[in-house]
Each structure stands twice: as C-alpha cells, then as structure tokens.
Amino acid sequence: MVNYPLQLWWFVLSLIGVCTLLHGGSLVRRYWRLRRARLALLAGESQKEGEPEQEGRQDASSWRHLSASISTVWKVVLYRSTLPISWDYQKRMSVAELLFCGGYLLACLTWAFVLSTTGNGPVDFANRNAWIALWQTPLVVGLAGKNNIASFLTGVGPEKLNILHRAAGRTLLILACAHAFGRYQIGLSGPHAIYQPIMIWGVVALTSFALTTVLGIRWFRAQHYELFLCSHIVLVFLFLLGAYLHQPPYYYQWIYPSFALWAADRLARLFHLLIFNPWLPRSCRAHVQALSDCTLRVTLQRRMRWRAGQHAYLLLPFVSRLPWEAHPFTVASLRSPSASGAGGGGGNELVFLVRARDGFTRRLMARALKEGGECDVTALVDGAYGAPPRLEEYQTVVLIAGGSGVSYCLPLLASVVAGKGLTKKVLFAWVVRRETHLGWIADELAAIVRAVPAGLQVEIRLYVTNSGKPSPTRMGSFTTIESASLAGAIPDAEAAATDMHGVAALVRLPQVTLAEGRPEVHGLIKQAVEGASGPVSVGVCGPSGLSNAVTTVLTTKDVISWGNALRGAPVVDLHVETFGW
Numbered sequence: 001m002v003n004y005p006l007q008l009w010w011f012v013l014s015l016i017g018v019c020t021l022l023h024g025g026s027l028v029r030r031y032w033r034l035r036r037a038r039l040a041l042l043a044g045e046s047q048k049e050g051e052p053e054q055e056g057r058q059d060a061s062s063w064r065h066l067s068a069s070i071s072t073v074w075k076v077v078l079y080r081s082t083l084p085i086s087w088d089y090q091k092r093m094s095v096a097e098l099l100f101c102g103g104y105l106l107a108c109l110t111w112a113f114v115l116s117t118t119g120n121g122p123v124d125f126a127n128r129n130a131w132i133a134l135w136q137t138p139l140v141v142g143l144a145g146k147n148n149i150a151s152f153l154t155g156v157g158p159e160k161l162n163i164l165h166r167a168a169g170r171t172l173l174i175l176a177c178a179h180a181f182g183r184y185q186i187g188l189s190g191p192h193a194i195y196q197p198i199m200i201w202g203v204v205a206l207t208s209f210a211l212t213t214v215l216g217i218r219w220f221r222a223q224h225y226e227l228f229l230c231s232h233i234v235l236v237f238l239f240l241l242g243a244y245l246h247q248p249p250y251y252y253q254w255i256y257p258s259f260a261l262w263a264a265d266r267l268a269r270l271f272h273l274l275i276f277n278p279w280l281p282r283s284c285r286a287h288v289q290a291l292s293d294c295t296l297r298v299t300l301q302r303r304m305r306w307r308a309g310q311h312a313y314l315l316l317p318f319v320s321r322l323p324w325e326a327h328p329f330t331v332a333s334l335r336s337p338s339a340s341g342a343g344g345g346g347g348n349e350l351v352f353l354v355r356a357r358d359g360f361t362r363r364l365m366a367r368a369l370k371e372g373g374e375c376d377v378t379a380l381v382d383g384a385y386g387a388p389p390r391l392e393e394y395q396t397v398v399l400i401a402g403g404s405g406v407s408y409c410l411p412l413l414a415s416v417v418a419g420k421g422l423t424k425k426v427l428f429a430w431v432v433r434r435e436t437h438l439g440w441i442a443d444e445l446a447a448i449v450r451a452v453p454a455g456l457q458v459e460i461r462l463y464v465t466n467s468g469k470p471s472p473t474r475m476g477s478f479t480t481i482e483s484a485s486l487a488g489a490i491p492d493a494e495a496a497a498t499d500m501h502g503v504a505a506l507v508r509l510p511q512v513t514l515a516e517g518r519p520e521v522h523g524l525i526k527q528a529v530e531g532a533s534g535p536v537s538v539g540v541c542g543p544s545g546l547s548n549a550v551t552t553v554l555t556t557k558d559v560i561s562w563g564n565a566l567r568g569a570p571v572v573d574l575h576v577e578t579f580g581w
C-alpha cells in the first residue's frame with residue numbers, strides 16, 4: 001500500500017528544506033556583502049562602495065537588475081498585497097499567507113481523496129483521511145512551540161509561524177470530520193459500535209479538537225485570551241489522549257512525537273527560566289513605573305541575551321491569575337552589560353514598554369498606581385524569541401512606530417547607531433497620541449541621537465495626533481514646537497509623571513522635528529526611497545491601520561515598481577511587526 005502520510009511528510013520536509021536553503025542563502029549573501037564592504041573600508045577604499053549603486057541608477061534598463069526586478073514583483077504580489085480577514089478590514093493576510101494555507105489544505109485534500117478507492121468503499125476513504133489527519137499532529141504541535149526547529153532552520157520567528165500552526169490545525173479538523181463521516185457511512189456496529197471504547201475515545205478526540213478550533217477563532221482569542229489558553233491546553237491534551245486510545249497500536253507513532261515536541265518546548269522554556277533568572281525569589285525583581293494612564297515601563301536585570309527587535313515572555317506570579325501565565329513583550333532596550341539599574345539580579349538591563357489593556361496588563365497598571373505610580377514586583381523572564389531583521393546590510397533604514405510599537409523600533413535604531421554596518425541614513429518616525437507620551441523614551445532617544453557616529457545621518461520625526469491643535473495633513477506643514485509651548489499643552493497630572501525636561505531636550509536636538517497630526521506615510525517613504533542609493537529597509541510596528549498603510553505604500557507604482565528596479569532603483573524590503581497572532 002502506498003504510504004500517503006509519509007509522502008505528505010516528505011512534501012512538508014521539502015518545503016521546510018527550500019525555506020532553509022533560501023534562509024541560508026540570504027545569510028551567506030549578507031555575510032559576503034558586509035565582509036566586502038568592511039574590507040573596502042579597511043583598505044581605505046570606502047568611496048568605492050557607492051559605485052555599483054551609482055552605476056545602477058542609470059536610466060537604461062539593464063539585465064543586471066533583472067533579478068532585483070523579479071524579486072520586487074514577487075514581494076509586492078506575495079507579501080505586500082493583502083486581503084481583509086476581519087469585518088473592520090484592519091486584520092489582513094498577505095497573498096503568500098493565503099496561498100500557503102490554501103495550498104497546504106489543497107495538498108492534504110488531494111492526498112486524502114484522490115485515488116482513494118481500492119474497491120473497499122468508504123473504508124478506504126475513511127481510513128486514509130484518519131491517517132493523513134493524524135500524521136499532522138506533530139506538525140501542529142511543533143509549530144505552536146516557541147522553541148521550534150522549523151523556526152531555527154527557516155529564520156521565521158515562531159510568532160509568524162503561528163499562522164501555519166492554525167492552518168495545519170484547521171486541515172486536521174477537516175480531515176478528521178471526513179474520517180468520522182466515512183466511518184458513519186460504513187456503519188457503526190460490531191467492533192465499531194459507538195459504545196465501544198475505541199469509538200468513544202475517537203469522539204472525545206474529535207469533539208475536543210473541534211471545540212479548541214472554534215475557541216481559537218480570532219475574535220474569541222482577542223476577547224478572552226486567558227480562557228482560550230487554558231481551554232486550548234486542556235482540549236489539546238484530551239485530543240491527543242483520545243487519538244492515542246482510539247487506535248492504540250497504529251497511532252502511537254504520531255502521538256508520541258507530538259507529546260515529545262510539546263515537552264521539549266516546555267523544557268526549553270523551563271531551562272530559560274532557570275538560567276536567566278536568579279534562583280532566590282527576593283532577587284527576582286522588576287521595577288514597574290506608570291508612564292501615563294495607559295503605559296508602563298518594566299525594568300529588570302537578567303543574564304539574558306537578545307537581539308534588537310526580539311521579544312521575551314514576562315511572568316509576574318503575583319500579578320497574573322494563572323501560575324504559568326506568560327505575556328510576550330518586545331525588549332525596548334539594547335543589550336549592554338551594566339551593573340546598575342532597577343530590579344537587581346545583575347546582567348543586562350531589559351526594558352519593556354507595556355500598554356495597559358484589560359487583563360494582566362491592566363492589573364499591573366492598577367498595582368503600580370496603587371503604590372503611587374511605581375512598584376517592585378517578582379518577575380521571571382523567558383526569551384529571547386523572534387527573528388527581527390538585521391539592518392546592518394541596508395544603506396537606508398526607515399523605522400515607523402505607533403505608540404508602544406516604539407519598543408520594537410527603538411532598539412533597532414540603537415543597533416544601527418551602535419553597529420558597524422553599511423547604513424548611511426536612518427529615518428525614524430514615531431506617532432503618539434499625546435505629547436506627554438514622548439517622555440516614555442525621550443532620554444533614550446536623545447542619547448541615541450547624540451551617539452550618532454560621523455558618516456551616519458539620522459533624522460527623527462515625532463508626530464502627536466491628539467494635541468488639541470489643528471492637524472496638518474501634508475508633510476510640508478511640519479512645525480517644530482518649542483519646548484515651552486510643548487510643556488504648556490500637557491495635562492497637569494500627566495505632566496507631573498512625565499520627564500518633560502527630557503522631551504524638551506530631545507526636541508531641541510537639530511536632528512529631531514515634532515509635528516502635529518498623523519504622518520503622511522506615502523510621502524515619507526517615497527522621499528526616503530528616492531533619496532537612497534542602496535538597499536532600503538522599511539520597518540513598521542504599531543496599530544494595524546499604520547502597518548496596513550505602510551504596506552500599501554510599498555505596493556504603489558510611484559514608490560516601487562519592477563520597471564524602476566530594472567533601471568537600478570534600490571531594493572526595498574519591508575518588515576512588519578505586529579503585537580499579536
């Protein structure tokens with residue numbers, strides 16, 4: 001008999017293999033680019049670095065740029081063209097994600113249904129669906145883990161692979177339903193009577209999985225994350241147990257690896273907790289400070305390593321309701337050995353900017369406010385996760401942040417300023433609702449701007465959308481607000497909690513401009529791309545409206561087109577970070 005599940009595994013492994021090769025290729029390419037550029041600098045030939053780009057900007061089409069042109073079309077069509085998946089049109093999926101999920105389902109259905117009759121009627125069809133459904137359990141479980149091998153091989157962060165975890169889960173459910181339907185067609189009698197233990201366990205497995213899929217829909221997850229998480233753990237365990245006991249001698253081979261993958265991820269996380277956190281509870285402290293009515297700064301010192309843009313899980317046992325409750329937050333600071341700072345415990349200082357929402361974060365805010373705006377709490381950290389871009393290979397870097405999304409963009413800016421990459425120009429735009437919010441990172445931002453080395457041009461544009469003054473809609477109407485008028489616009493209570501001296505000092509720096517209203521992202525990105533003579537990276541993190549606007553700009557013809565790429569216009573890469581999955 002043809003081993004269909006094995007064929008499907010080869011298919012998945014080949015996909016992972018292709019992605020691994022692409023990832024490996026990009027790492028090698030970046031290594032050589034950086035090495036060549038650094039050697040040229042060392043040899044005092046830095047002026048030659050610009051030559052290929054200048055050559056590349058000539059108008060005549062050149063076959064040399066054919067691959068860049070194809071890659072531009074590829075990125076625009078697959079990664080930047082999106083379709084809405086929520087009623088408010090804000091949650092969107094890229095064509096690549098849709099194709100991947102749809103293609104995967106189609107492949108599974110093809111293996112499950114095509115040529116599925118060998119003369120035994122529904123028996124063939126029911127059994128094959130069961131096998132193909134079951135073989136996916138290790139994949140579904142493996143893709144859910146924060147420490148998963150697919151992420152390591154492909155360079156795609158676990159938070160982004162989560163979409164495939166859900167796609168594989170939905171496919172499993174469809175195939176399991178098809179199996180149940182086939183079984184029903186065959187007839188539920190004799191050893192397959194519904195009261196037989198193997199059938200009861202089958203029903204338990206299917207019902208649990210169906211329930212967890214329904215509870216996993218985006219709306220429910222967003223509204224009741226903790227309930228979703230608890231039910232998910234219980235129901236997935238019931239599913240695995242039910243499947244294990246449904247056909248004991250046959251299904252072990254898929255269920256054991258699933259449990260093993262789950263246990264490996266949990267052990268890795270436990271290991272992180274043990275090695276990154278002090279063992280004495282009184283040393284496991286974090287300092288929490290309310291920065292505004294909706295934002296907190298959490299500072300702790302741990303012996304943890306991370307890259308700019310990565311995130312870590314915070315566990316605050318006396319704030320959370322569930323003992324294992326862990327929430328992901330992006331590390332807003334750059335890793336640097338430091339002996340001082342709040343929290344204690346030695347090691348690197350991790351800073352998180354936490355937006356207070358309804359659950360855990362709201363309780364943390366309440367705790368800080370109850371203790372006069374600042375408090376110390378017991379905290380554990382697990383990380384670091386995620387695969388943020390390495391910006392040193394880009395000549396121009398554009399970072400656009402909205403609100404607490406600055407915790408992703410700020411360390412990236414700091415890493416470019418501190419690094420020895422090829423970057424020559426950085427445009428950092430940060431949109432906040434109120435001027436006081438600028439105080440969250442005013443000192444850090446000013447320190448970064450002051451540390452900018454010669455040869456790197458950094459421009460900081462700050463936007464306040466709710467200053468109570470009329471908002472300009474065009475870039476041309478930027479105004480630099482003097483620190484005195486700035487301080488006057490801040491509500492008293494919040495101004496007291498905000499370091500306005502820091503904000504005033506920041507906006508006085510020549511590289512910094514402050515404007516009212518929303519940024520005109522189209523003009524902002526277009527200007528940066530037109531002024532670039534080498535690869536451009538555009539990174540965005542903030543509300544989905546902002547991310548969608550930036551993504552759309554990078555599909556418009558006047559900013560990016562295959563024709564321009566063919567004429568040698570710079571390659572433009574987009575990196576979108578969303579605080580959720």
Ligand SMILES: Cc1cc2nc3c(=O)[nH]c(=O)nc-3n(C[C@H](O)[C@H](O)[C@H](O)COP(=O)(O)OP(=O)(O)OC[C@H]3O[C@@H](n4cnc5c(N)ncnc54)[C@H](O)[C@@H]3O)c2cc1C
Pocket residue numbers: 159221222223224225226311326327328329330331352353354355356357358359360361362404407408578579580581
């Ligand atoms: C990779 C990543 C990085 C993030 N970085 C930051 C950051 O730097 N600053 C910041 O303010 N927020 C960040 N977030 C969002 C932050 O994790 C959630 O806002 C926080 O967990 C909400 O907790 P809550 O109990 O108050 O949420 P609720 O008010 O109960 O829910 C608010 C939203 O948060 C989601 N959420 C709740 N718990 C979790 C969880 N454990 N894991 C994932 N999502 C959850 C819910 O689905 C819902 O959409 C990040 C999220 C991710 C996935």
